[in-house]
Amino acid sequence: MAGEFNEPKIRVVKLGGSLLDWPPLQRRLAELIQQPVEPRVVNLIVVGGGAVVDAIRSYDTVHALDQVAVHWLCVELMNSTTKLAHMVFSAGQLLDSPESLEDWLAGLWSGGREHAELHGPPVAFVCPSAFYTKVLNADALPTSWDTSSDSISALLARLVSANELWLLKSTDAVSCTNGIVDPAFEKALPEGIAVRIINLRSQWE
Amino acid sequence: MPANLTPQYHKAEAAYRQADSAQEELECLQVMLREIPKHKGTDKLQADLKAKIAKVKAEAAKPSAGSAGKATKIPKQGAGRVILLGAPNCGKSQLLAALTRAHPEIAPYPFTTQTPMPGMMLFEDCPFQLIDTPPVTGDFMETSTVGLVRGADLVLLVVDLASDSLIEDTQAVIERFQGGKTRLGRETGLDEEDVGVSYTMTLVCLNKYDVADADDRLALLDEFLQLPWDRIKVSATTGIGLEELRRQVFERLEIVRVYAKHPKEKEPDRSKPFAIRRGETLVEVAEHVHRDMAASLRSARVWGSAVHDGTTVKPDYQPLDGDVVELHGG
Numbered sequence A: 001m002a003g004e005f006n007e008p009k010i011r012v013v014k015l016g017g018s019l020l021d022w023p024p025l026q027r028r029l030a031e032l033i034q035q036p037v038e039p040r041v042v043n044l045i046v047v048g049g050g051a052v053v054d055a056i057r058s059y060d061t062v063h064a065l066d067q068v069a070v071h072w073l074c075v076e077l078m079n080s081t082t083k084l085a086h087m088v089f090s091a092g093q094l095l096d097s098p099e100s101l102e103d104w105l106a107g108l109w110s111g112g113r114e115h116a117e118l119h120g121p122p123v124a125f126v127c128p129s130a131f132y133t134k135v136l137n138a139d140a141l142p143t144s145w146d147t148s149s150d151s152i153s154a155l156l157a158r159l160v161s162a163n164e165l166w167l168l169k170s171t172d173a174v175s176c177t178n179g180i181v182d183p184a185f186e187k188a189l190p191e192g193i194a195v196r197i198i199n200l201r202s203q204w205e
Numbered sequence B: 001m002p003a004n005l006t007p008q009y010h011k012a013e014a015a016y017r018q019a020d021s022a023q024e025e026l027e028c029l030q031v032m033l034r035e036i037p038k039h040k041g042t043d044k045l046q047a048d049l050k051a052k053i054a055k056v057k058a059e060a061a062k063p064s065a066g067s068a069g070k071a072t073k074i075p076k077q078g079a080g081r082v083i084l085l086g087a088p089n090c091g092k093s094q095l096l097a098a099l100t101r102a103h104p105e106i107a108p109y110p111f112t113t114q115t116p117m118p119g120m121m122l123f124e125d126c127p128f129q130l131i132d133t134p135p136v137t138g139d140f141m142e143t144s145t146v147g148l149v150r151g152a153d154l155v156l157l158v159v160d161l162a163s164d165s166l167i168e169d170t171q172a173v174i175e176r177f178q179g180g181k182t183r184l185g186r187e188t189g190l191d192e193e194d195v196g197v198s199y200t201m202t203l204v205c206l207n208k209y210d211v212a213d214a215d216d217r218l219a220l221l222d223e224f225l226q227l228p229w230d231r232i233k234v235s236a237t238t239g240i241g242l243e244e245l246r247r248q249v250f251e252r253l254e255i256v257r258v259y260a261k262h263p264k265e266k267e268p269d270r271s272k273p274f275a276i277r278r279g280e281t282l283v284e285v286a287e288h289v290h291r292d293m294a295a296s297l298r299s300a301r302v303w304g305s306a307v308h309d310g311t312t313v314k315p316d317y318q319p320l321d322g323d324v325v326e327l328h329g330g
Helices: A025-033 A050-063 A067-089 A098-109 A113-119 A149-159 A173-178 A200-204 B007-017 B022-035 B040-061 B092-099 B143-150 B166-176 B214-224 B242-252 B282-289 B291-296
Strands: A009-015 A041-047 A093-095 A123-126 A164-169 A194-199 B081-086 B117-123 B126-132 B154-160 B182-185 B198-207 B231-233 B255-260 B274-277 B297-304 B307-313 B324-329
Touching (some): A041 A067, A067 A093, A067 A123, A067 A149, A093 A098, A194 A200, B092 B126, B092 B154, B092 B198, B092 B242, B117 B242, B126 B242, B154 B242, B255 B282, B274 B282, B282 B297
Parallel strands (some): A041 A123, A164 A194, B198 B231, B255 B324
Antiparallel strands (some): B255 B274, B297 B307
16 A cells, blocks of 8 residues: 655755855755755755844944844844845745744655645745744754854754755865854754755855 | 534644644634534533633733743654653663654763754654653653643653663653643543643553563562553664554554545555544645645545545545545635
8 A cells, every 4th residue: 555655855954144145146056956866855945144144243243232132133134034045046935934834844744746746846945933933942052142053054954853954155164163163053963964064155166 | 522523623622732822822722612513512611711712811911921932843744743751761762763763862871862852753654753852850851841742642651671760760750740731641632621731642662671671670660650551562772662663653643644646647646645634534635735725625536445446525525544535626
C-alpha cells in the first residue's frame, strides 16, 4: 500500500544582509539554491539586517540604547529586509506568520501532485515574525548584540529540524572563527547539522 | 462527552489545547461554544465554556506582558506531535536520535537537554514530529514543557530500566502533572467536567530494556508504582521495540493515510500520503491540498477497501487507511 517515502531535506539558508546591495543577487542566489542536484531539498531563506541594522548599531553607539529593546527592534527590521529580498528574488513564498510557516511545512510531508502545483517551487523566505518574536521563543537566544542573524537562522534550523544550514556572506569562510559567526550561534545550532559558509560574492567575482 | 460534537468543535478544541495566548484561547472557545449542539445533554458543557470564555476574556484584556511571554513555539510538522517526557538521563535524547535523524546532545550525565529539540520520525510513509524535552525532577521543570505536553497528541513517558531510582524519578514526573490544568491521561482531550483541564494520551516507554536486570527493576516498579497507562519495552541503543513504538504512535493517533490521484493520471501519487484522523472526511483531505479546494469540493472518486473501485462519493465520505481519492471541485 505505502510507496517509497520521499522524505524532504530542509535547508535553512541565511542570506547575509551585506549581499542585498549586490546587483546580481537574484541570479546568483537562484543558481546556488535551485541547482537540480537534489530534487528533494527545500530552502527556507532567512535574511540578515544588513545596512538597516548597521544604522541602528551606529545610533546605539551614540545614544547607548536599551539592549533588549534594540535587539527586538533589529529583529523586527529583519522582517523588512526579508520582504525586500523576497521582492528581489521574485519567486517562492513569503512566510511572515507562524501559521504560514506551519502551512508551508505541512506541504512538505503530505503529497499529491495537486499540492506541488499549487504551492510552487520549494523556496520560501521566512520572516522572524514567523518563529522568533517577543512572544515566540523569546528565551531561545540572548537579547543583545551578541546575537546576530546567523544565530536566528540557526534557531530556525533547530525549530524545523533542518538537515543543513548555509550561511551566505560577503566574506570568506576562513574568517568565520573570528567573530563573523556570533557567540550565540553555537548554542542555537542543532547538534549534528551540516553547516556551510559560502562567500557568495567570491564564488562569482 | 456529549454526543454529536461536530468536526469543527473537535478542531477548535485541539487548537484551544495548543493556544499560545489568551486571545487565541478566546477565539477557540468561542468557536467551541458556537459549534456545540444545543440540547439538554450539553447544558453543563455550555455553562463551562461560557465561564471559561469570561475568564479568558479578562486575561486577554490585560496589558501584554511583553517579553515575559516566553512561549516555546515549535512549528508543527507531520501527522502528529509526540513528546518525550522523563527524568534526567532516562534516555529521551537517545530515543530521539534512534527514531529520527535529529542528533541531540547525548551525554551520560543528567540535564543534557536544555531546550526542546524536535525531529521527524517515520512510520512507513507517515511522518510524526517527535520532541525531546528538558528533564523533569521533583524540584524543577521548564515552564515550556507543560505547554508542549498540553499541545501534544501523545506523550511518551520514558522510564529508565537501568536506574535504581526509577520509581522515585518516575513518581516525580507524574506528580508534576497531577492536579494541574495539564495532565497525563489515557486519551487526549479536555476534561468532561472542567474544560480548563486538558489530558494528553500517554504511553509508557520502558527504556534500556536491554540491560541485564531490567526485568527485576520492572517488577519493582510494578510493585510500588501503578502506572495507569499502556506500556512498551524499548531500547534506544539496541533497537528493541522501536519499530513497534513507531507503529503504536501511528495506531494511537488513529491516522488514516489517503493517496491523491490526479484526474488526468492513471496512478495515484504514492510518494507521500495526506494524513487525516479516523472519522475525518474528504473535506479534511481537501484542506490539506488547498483551502480553496476544501470550499469547492463537490464529490470524489474513491478506490479502497470499503467501496468498489472508482465509486463516486460525497465530501462527507470518511476514507479508510490506504484509500486513493480523486477530488472534484465545483
